[in-house]
Amino acid sequence: MDSFMQMVNRLARLSALYREKEFKKLGLGEMHHAYILTICRQPGISQEELACRIFVNKSNVTRQLAQLEQKGFITRKSDPTDARRLQIFPTEKAQEIKEEIRRILADWNQTLLAEVPAKRQAELLADLDKIMTTAEARICSKEQK
Structure with a gap:
């Protein structure tokens, strides 16, 4: 049987x-x-806050935002309180596709959990939430050192 991390x-x-x-x-x-x-x-939201929120490094955020800006999904503006900091805003194009994004993600969740009874799904999600909390605490404490 595969290990937890392999799975x-x-x-x-x-x-x-x-x-x-x-x-x-x-x-x-x-x-x-x-x-x-x-x-x-x-x-x-700032690029730094975004990086923390989705658990990626700042250079990756910069590259991905450049692509999204080029495709017309976001705009970046200087923060009025700190010109060195950029604020990121969704465009109308981003607002228009967010529900489709959510639908795609929900469909995948439904596919993955289709064979798992509802009660077990709730237990599984609760267990995964505990594991995520542990992982986040471990990573965040190491990054702060």
Whole structure:
């Protein structure tokens, strides 16, 4: 039997392949959904805050935002209180596709959990939430040192 991390990594890779295929139809890369949904939820978020929120490094955020800006999904503006800091805003184009992004993600969740009874799904999600909290605490404490 595969280890827990092997299974998590395989599931993450399969999910990435699914997102890549589905989001390509919208003109997005497989991780662009995380950027768009977060920016739509928090208009004016900084690049640093975005990196922390979606667990990627700042250079990756810069590259991905450049692509999203070029495709017309976001705009970047100087922060009126700190000109060195950029605020990121969704465009109307991003607002228009966010529900389709959510639908694609919900469809994948439904596919993955179709054979798991509802009660077990709730237990599984609660267990995964505990694991995520542990992982986030461990990573965040190391990054602060």
